[in-house]
Every structure is written in C-alpha cells, then in structure tokens.
Amino acid sequence: EAKGDDVTDALDAGAAATEDASKQFANIRMATILSGEKNPRGIPYVAFVESVEETLATTTDGTVEKLIGAMNELHQKMKILEGHKERTKISMKQKIPEIARTLQLVKHLKAKHDADETFKSHYSLSEMLYGRAEVTPDGTVCLWLGANVMVEYPYDEAIDILELSLKNAKTRRDICDADLDMIRDQVITVEVNMARVFNYDVKRRKAEGGKKEIEA
Amino acid sequence: AAAARREMADTAVDVRKEDQKLINEFGRLNARTKEIRADRAVLQKQLEELDDATTELAMGDGDDVQLMLGGESFVDVSEDFATEHCEAEQERVQAELDGFDAAIAAAEKRQKELKKLLYDRFGAQINLEE
Numbered sequence: 001e002a003k004g005d006d007v008t009d010a011l012d013a014g015a016a017a018t019e020d021a022s023k024q025f026a027n028i029r030m031a032t033i034l035s036g037e038k039n040p041r042g043i044p045y046v047a048f049v050e051s052v053e054e055t056l057a058t059t060t061d062g063t064v065e066k067l068i069g070a071m072n073e074l075h076q077k078m079k080i081l082e083g084h085k086e087r088t089k090i091s092m093k094q095k096i097p098e099i100a101r102t103l104q105l106v107k108h109l110k111a112k113h114d115a116d117e118t119f120k121s122h123y124s125l126s127e128m129l130y131g132r133a134e135v136t137p138d139g140t141v142c143l144w145l146g147a148n149v150m151v152e153y154p155y156d157e158a159i160d161i162l163e164l165s166l167k168n169a170k171t172r173r174d175i176c177d178a179d180l181d182m183i184r185d186q187v188i189t190v191e192v193n194m195a196r197v198f199n200y201d202v203k204r205r206k207a208e209g210g211k212k213e214i215e216a
Numbered sequence: 217a218a219a220a221r222r223e224m225a226d227t228a229v230d231v232r233k234e235d236q237k238l239i240n241e242f243g244r245l246n247a248r249t250k251e252i253r254a255d256r257a258v259l260q261k262q263l264e265e266l267d268d269a270t271t272e273l274a275m276g277d278g279d280d281v282q283l284m285l286g287g288e289s290f291v292d293v294s295e296d297f298a299t300e301h302c303e304a305e306q307e308r309v310q311a312e313l314d315g316f317d318a319a320i321a322a323a324e325k326r327q328k329e330l331k332k333l334l335y336d337r338f339g340a341q342i343n344l345e346e
C-alpha cells in the first residue's frame with residue numbers, strides 16, 4: 001500500500017516534469033533572430049525576417065557575415081534538439097507496445113485467478129530456452145521497475161501502475177510530436193531567413209558593383 | 217552559374233510571413249506522411265501475421281494451441297479463445313490502418329493545394345519535390 005503510493009507518485013512526477021530547453025538557447029549571440037516567445041518546453045520561436053535590411057540594422061556591425069553566423073548557430077542548436085526529440089519519441093514508441101503486452105498478460109493472470117483455473121505455459125528461461133510450467137495464479141505479480149528493483153503487487157494494483165505507465169509514455173510521445181512539429185517549423189524558417197539574407201547580399205553587391213562601373 | 221544566381225536574386229519574389237507559414241506547413245506534412253507510411257508498413261505486416269494465425273487455427277484440429285502473451289511467454293489456450301483473441305486484434309489493427317490511410321490521403325490532398333499556391337507565387341525559386 002505504502003510501496004504502491006511511492007511508485008505511483010514517482011511515475012506521476014516523471015510525467016509532470018517537462019524538460020526546459022531554454023538553457024540550450026541562452027547563448028544565441030543575436031537576440032533579434034528570436035521572437036522572444038517560447039513553447040511550453042522552453043523552445044524559442046524564431047523571428048521571421050520581415051525585411052532583411054531592417055534585421056541587418058539591428059546587428060552589432062551591420063555585416064551579413066555576423067547575421068548569417070548567428071542564424072547558423074541557431075540552426076545547429078535546433079537540429080541537435082530535433083535529434084534528441086526524435087530519439088525520445090522512438091524510445092516511447094517502443095515502450096508503449098511493451099507495456100500494453102505486459103498489461104495483457106497480467107489481465108490474463110487475473111482472469112484465470114478469478115475463474116479459479118490454472119494454465120500451462122512455455123515460459124522463457126533464457127533467450128533460447130523455454131521451460132514448461134503449470135501456473136497457479138496466486139493473486140500477485142512482481143513488476144520489474146528497473147534499477148535492479150522488482151516489487152510484488154496484487155493484480156489490481158499492478159494493472160493500475162501499468163496503465164499509468166502506459167498513459168505517461170503516450171503523453172511523452174505526444175509532447176515529442178508537438179515539439180518536433182514546432183522545431184521543424186523553426187528550422188525551415190531559419191533556413192529561409194538565411195537564404196533571403198544571402199540573396200539580399202548578392203543583390204546588394206551586384207548593385208554596388210554596377211555603381212562602381214558607372215563611376216569608373 | 218554565378219550569372220544565373222545574380223539574375224535570380226534580381227527577379228526574386230520576396231517571402232512574406234504568410235508564405236513562410238505555408239512553406240512550414242508543407243514541411244510538417246512531409247515529415248508526418250513519411251512517419252505514417254513507416255508505421256503503416258509495420259502494422260500491415262502485423263495484420264498479415266494475424267491473418268496467417270487465424271488461417272492456421274481454422275485449419276488445425278484444435279489441440280496444442282498456444283497464444284503468445286506478454287511478448288515472451290506461450291500460454292496454452294483453447295482454439296476458441298485464440299481465434300477470438302486474433303479476430304479482435306485483426307479488427308483493432310485494421311481500424312488503425314484505416315486511420316493511417318485517411319491521414320495520408322488528407323495530407324497528400326493538402327500538399328497538392330500548397331504546391332499550387334507556392335509554385336504560383338515563387339515558380340522556379342522554390343523546389344517542393346522529394
């Protein structure tokens with residue numbers, strides 16, 4: 001009873017704690033390339049460049065090199081975060097069916113127990129070895145919680161814990177989805193921003209080149 | 217090539233905020249469709265395995281039926297129990313597959329619309345193909 005509460009508390013806290021990504025973006029050299037707003041996980045929104053000229057005016061020395069440099073740095077940080085979120089999502093996607101299958105088995109045990117029946121099974125002794133057993137469901141199961149900890153629970157409690165675990169995994173996966181959508185938007189926006197700054201610079205150089213020819 | 221780039225920079229249509237939104241949406245749909253297709257392939261394989269299982273059950277004589285539960289154990293069950301279980305799984309997987317197909321169709325439809333809007337505005341300046 002007390003043990004169960006500790007575990008459910010820990011699982012609940014794990015789901016509530018959302019990562020804060022703000023720190024990773026704290027050192028972006030140019031504040032103006034960010035809009036100032038962040039999503040619920042602290043990931044900053046990229047500022048859309050309305051006018052390249054105006055944005056250049058806000059940089060410390062008005063050079064295209066500095067601006068593109070800062071945007072490139074932002075792009076890299078976004079890509080790193082994107083990779084991290086993708087990996088977390090894959091991890092959750094693997095966990096979810098695993099937990100669902102475990103739930104299925106516990107429910108089967110419970111059903112047999114309630115019907116006062118035993119059942120026979122081939123169970124895994126090791127990776128390549130199966131043993132035959134007659135299982136008498138006795139009302140409890142042991143859940144492996146990780147970190148060399150295994151705890152015994154009555155069926156109903158085990159089912160509650162597994163269902164909470166499943167819910168948390170799905171929530172984390174959904175959060176990853178939302179963050180990935182948002183991050184990809186920011187990545188594409190930065191890429192388009194950079195291309196426009198570059199094009200602006202090419203245009204400007206050409207215009208200046210033309211002027212010099214006229215003067216000469 | 218440098219001359220072509222200069223010419224392009226001259227005639228470049230500027231990107232407005234609303235254009236950026238459309239470009240971003242296109243990118244998001246691309247990524248999502250890719251993922252759904254991968255998930256769909258996995259599910260399709262599961263459905264085929266379930267179909268094989270129900271066929272075997274129907275053909276068999278009802279003895280020695282074992283159901284894989286928990287991903288690691290094989291539990292003795294009656295033929296009826298196994299058939300019921302497999303059929304329920306088939307329904308569930310088929311419904312999920314149908315969901316995927318609907319999502320892919322909706323995404324492709326929207327991407328077609330976005331392509332028209334973006335190509336109309338930017339022409340050769342933008343490339344939206346795979």
